Amino acid sequence: MAPYIGTATSRVDGAAKVTGAAKYAADYNVPGLAHGSVVCSTIAKGRITRIDTTAAMAVKGVLTVLTHDRRPPMADNDEAYKDDAAPSVGSPFRPLYDDRIMFDGQPIGLVVAETPEIARLAASLVRAEYHRELHVTDVYRERDRAVPPQPATNPFEAGFLAPKPRGTPDRALAAAAVRHEGEYHVPIEHHNPMELYASTVIVDGNGKLTVYDKTQGVQNVQKYLCGIFGLQPEDVRVLSPFMGGGFGSGLRPQFQVVLAVLAARALQRPVRVVLTRQQMYGLGYRPAMIQRIALGANTGGTLDAITHDAITVTSQYEDFHRQETGWSGLLYKCDNAKYEHRLARLDLATSADMRAPSATSAVYALESAMDELAVALELDPLELRLRCYSDRDQHGDLPYGSKALRECYRQGADAFGWDKRSPAPRSMRDGSELVGWGMATGIWEALQVPITVRIALTANGHAEVACATSDIGTGTYTIMAQVAADMLGLPLDSVSVKLGDSSLPQSPVEGGSWIAASVSNGIATTAAAVRDELLRLARLMPDSPLANAAPDEVALADGKLVSKREASRAVSIADAMRHGGVDRIEREKTTEPAHDATRANNTHAATFAEVKVDEQLGVIRVMRVVSAVAAGRILNTKTAGSQVLGSVVWGIGMALHEETLIDHRIGRIMNANIAEYHVPVNADVHDIKVILVDEPDDSNPLGVKGIGEIAMVGVAAAIANAVYHATGKRVRDLPITLDKLQR
Numbered sequence: 246m247a248p249y250i251g252t253a254t255s256r257v258d259g260a261a262k263v264t265g266a267a268k269y270a271a272d273y274n275v276p277g278l279a280h281g282s283v284v285c286s287t288i289a290k291g292r293i294t295r296i297d298t299t300a301a302m303a304v305k306g307v308l309t310v311l312t313h314d315r316r317p318p319m320a321d322n323d324e325a326y327k328d329d330a331a332p333s334v335g336s337p338f339r340p341l342y343d344d345r346i347m348f349d350g351q352p353i354g355l356v357v358a359e360t361p362e363i364a365r366l367a368a369s370l371v372r373a374e375y376h377r378e379l380h381v382t383d384v385y386r387e388r389d390r391a392v393p394p395q396p397a398t399n400p401f402e403a404g405f406l407a408p409k410p411r412g413t414p415d416r417a418l419a420a421a422a423v424r425h426e427g428e429y430h431v432p433i434e435h436h437n438p439m440e441l442y443a444s445t446v447i448v449d450g451n452g453k454l455t456v457y458d459k460t461q462g463v464q465n466v467q468k469y470l471c472g473i474f475g476l477q478p479e480d481v482r483v484l485s486p487f488m489g490g491g492f493g494s495g496l497r498p499q500f501q502v503v504l505a506v507l508a509a510r511a512l513q514r515p516v517r518v519v520l521t522r523q524q525m526y527g528l529g530y531r532p533a534m535i536q537r538i539a540l541g542a543n544t545g546g547t548l549d550a551i552t553h554d555a556i557t558v559t560s561q562y563e564d565f566h567r568q569e570t571g572w573s574g575l576l577y578k579c580d581n582a583k584y585e586h587r588l589a590r591l592d593l594a595t596s597a598d599m600r601a602p603s604a605t606s607a608v609y610a611l612e613s614a615m616d617e618l619a620v621a622l623e624l625d626p627l628e629l630r631l632r633c634y635s636d637r638d639q640h641g642d643l644p645y646g647s648k649a650l651r652e653c654y655r656q657g658a659d660a661f662g663w664d665k666r667s668p669a670p671r672s673m674r675d676g677s678e679l680v681g682w683g684m685a686t687g688i689w690e691a692l693q694v695p696i697t698v699r700i701a702l703t704a705n706g707h708a709e710v711a712c713a714t715s716d717i718g719t720g721t722y723t724i725m726a727q728v729a730a731d732m733l734g735l736p737l738d739s740v741s742v743k744l745g746d747s748s749l750p751q752s753p754v755e756g757g758s759w760i761a762a763s764v765s766n767g768i769a770t771t772a773a774a775v776r777d778e779l780l781r782l783a784r785l786m787p788d789s790p791l792a793n794a795a796p797d798e799v800a801l802a803d804g805k806l807v808s809k810r811e812a813s814r815a816v817s818i819a820d821a822m823r824h825g826g827v828d829r830i831e832r833e834k835t836t837e838p839a840h841d842a843t844r845a846n847n848t849h850a851a852t853f854a855e856v857k858v859d860e861q862l863g864v865i866r867v868m869r870v871v872s873a874v875a876a877g878r879i880l881n882t883k884t885a886g887s888q889v890l891g892s893v894v895w896g897i898g899m900a901l902h903e904e905t906l907i908d909h910r911i912g913r914i915m916n917a918n919i920a921e922y923h924v925p926v927n928a929d930v931h932d933i934k935v936i937l938v939d940e941p942d943d944s945n946p947l948g949v950k951g952i953g954e955i956a957m958v959g960v961a962a963a964i965a966n967a968v969y970h971a972t973g974k975r976v977r978d979l980p981i982t983l984d985k986l987q988r
C-alpha cells in the first residue's frame with residue numbers, strides 16, 4: 246500500500262462534515278436542555294449600581310437570571326482563572342464576578358429559559374444601571390502613555406519573546422547611504438470564525454460535568470473550569486471534536502463556558518449558551534499596531550541597520566503581547582538592529598492571538614518598508630530581498646535546520662512571471678485599469694510541543710490513535726490518520742482517530758502551527774513502541790523469521806512486521822498477537838520537542854500579488870496571488886494547500902477590508918457583525934496559486950514544521966506593494982480603502 250504521508254489525502258472527516266454528522270458544541274441535544282442568553286454591558290467602564298431582572302423573570306419559560314449579585318460561588322483568586330494561554334501579567338477576566346465593567350459588551354447577566362427564543366427575549370428585558378467612569382478606547386490617544394511590557398513568565402509566551410538588540414543601530418542608521426523610515430498602521434481586527442462560541446454543559450447526579458465546548462484546547466478548558474469551580478479533573482470532561490474555525494480566538498477559554506457551567510450547576514439541568522455574532526466581538530481580537538520602522542542600507546542594497554518600534558493594544562486588566570517587533574531583525578542579514586515595544590492599555594477586552602500573531606502585523610510593516618527601500622535604491626524589490634538574504638538566524642547567529650526561502654522566491658517569481666514587471670509605478674495598464682505587481686516575504690515559527698499519543702492496535706489490523714489535541718479545521722484528523730497508517734503499515738481506513746476530548750492523552754492547545762509537527766512525531770514514537778512489542782512477540786514464535794531482528798531492522802507494512810533487509814522475513818500482526826496470546830497492543834508515549842539549540846527553525850513564504858485599480862473609482866481588485874511556502878515536509882498537500890489558500894484570502898481581507906471600528910465616545914464596536922465588518926467574499930478572490938516548496942529537514946524525525954499560519958505573513962504587504970506599484974500612492978494604513986487611495 247502506498248504511503249500516505251505527502252499525498253493529497255482527502256479529509257477523513259470530510260463526509261461527516263458535509264452530511265452534518267459532525268457535531269459542534271451547540272449541536273448536542275439532551276433531554277431537559279435549557280438555553281442561556283447573555284446580557285451585555287452598554288457602557289465601557291464603571292460599575293453596575295443595580296440590575297433589574299424582574300421583567301425578565303416574569304416571562305413564562307424563564308428559569309433563572311444569573312448576575313454578579315445572584316450567582317453560585319466562583320474562585321476569588323487570579324490564579325484560578327489563568328488558562329494556559331493567559332498573559333503572565335495581569336488578572337484574567339472573571340465573567341459575572343462583580344459589579345465592575347471593563348469593556349463595552351462585557352457579559353453582566355445570563356438569562357436561562359426553556360427555549361433560546363424565550364431566553365433572548367427575556368435578556369432584552371434586563372435593565373442595568375451604572376456608575377460610569379471615563380473610558381479610553383482610542384490607541385492614538387493612548388500612544389504616549391503606552392508602557393513597555395513586563396517580562397513574560399508564562400511558558401506559552403516564552404517562545405515569542407522579543408530578542409536582544411545587536412550592534413550599534415543608531416550609529417549605523419545615521420551613517421547609512423540610503424535610509425527609509427515610515428510609520429505603518431494596522432487596525433484592530435476580529436477573528437470571525439464561522440461557528441459561534443457555544444457550550445453545552447451536562448451535570449450528572451454527582452455533580453460531574455460533561456462540557457461540549459468550542460475551544461482549541463480541551464484540557465486547557467478542563468483545567469480552567471477546575472480552577473474556577475474547585476473541581477477535580479475527573480469531575481470535568483471537556484469535548485470539542487470539531488471546531489468551525491478558531492484562528493486563535495479559541496486558545497483561551499471564552500466566557501460562555503463559565504456562564505453555561507454556572508447555570509447548569511445552579512439549575513442542576515443541562516444548559517447551552519451560544520453567543521450571538523455581535524457578542525463574539527466582546528472576545529479577543531488582533532491588537533491594533535502602530536509601528537515605526539527605519540531601514541538603513543548601503544548603495545549595494547544590503548542592510549546596515551533596522552529599528553522597529555511598535556505600540557500594540559491590550560486591556561486594562563491583562564498585558565497581552567507577543568514578539569511584536571523581533572521579526573524585523575530575524576529575517577534579513579543586518580548587523581545592527583533594535584526593537585522597542587510598548588502596550589497601550591485600553592478599556593476593551595484583552596487582545597488575543599490571531600493567525601500568526603505579531604508576525605502578520607509586524608511583517609506587513611517590515612515588508613512595506615523593504616518595498617519603499619527598494620524604490621529608494623532603484624532596485625527590484627525581489628532583488629533587494631536576495632541581496633539581504635540570510636542563511637543564518639540573525640538573532641542567535643545560528644544555522645537553520647532548513648531554509649528554502651530562496652526557492653520560494655525563485656519558484657514564486659517564475660510562476661508569477663515577475664521578470665516581466667516594469668519597474669516604474671503606474672507603468673502597467675489593462676484598459677482603463679492600472680496594474681500593479683508587488684511581493685513580500687513571510688516568516689513564522691516552526692515549533693514543537695510535548696504531546697502524548699496512545700495507540701491501540703488490535704489483531705484484526707485496526708488501530709485507534711488518541712490524543713487530546715483539537716482539530717480546529719486544519720486537517721489534524723487526517724494527518725494523524727495518514728501518519729499512523731504509514732507507521733503501522735495499515736490502510737488509511739483501518740485507522741480511527743480520537744481527539745478533542747480532555748480524557749485522552751495530554752496535548753497543549755492547537756495553535757502556533759505546532760500541532761502537526763508535535764502530533765505526527767508523537768504518533769511515530771508511539772507506533773515504534775507498538776512495533777517493538779509486536780517484534781518481541783514475533784521473536785518468541787517457534788522458528789521465527791525475525792528471531793534475530795533488532796527493532797530498527799523491522800518495519801510495519803501491509804499488516805506485517807517485515808525485515809528491512811530481507812522482505813521475505815515477515816510475521817503478520819495477527820500471527821504475532823495470536824502466538825503471544827494477546828488480541829490488542831496498547832502503548833501511550835510522550836514525545837518531547839527535539840530541541841537542538843545549535844540550529845534555528847522557521848518557516849518561510851514568498852507572496853506575489855497582482856492588483857488592478859480603477860483610477861476613477863479607486864476600486865482595488867486582487868487578480869492573482871502566487872504563494873510559495875517552505876514549511877518542511879508537507880504531510881498532506883491537499884489540506885496544507887487549503888491552509889495556504891485560506892491564508893491568502895485572509896491576507897486580502899487584511900490588506901483591503903478588515904477593520905474593527907469603535908465609536909470612541911461610547912467605547913463601543915460599531916461594526917460588530919459580518920455585514921459591516923468586511924471580509925473578502927467570492928467576488929474579491931480571484932486566482933490563487935499555491936506552491937509547496939520542497940524543504941527537507943531533520944530537526945524532528947519526520948521533518949515537519951507546520952503550515953497553518955506562515956502563508957498569511959506577508960500577504961497584506963505584497964498587496965499594499967502592488968497597490969503602490971499600480972498607483973504610485975503609498976498607503977501605510979490598513980485596510981487600503983478607496984478613500985485613502987483618493988486622499
Ligand code: MOS
Binds near residue numbers: 599757
Ligand atoms: Mo493560532 S493564532 O496560535 O490559533
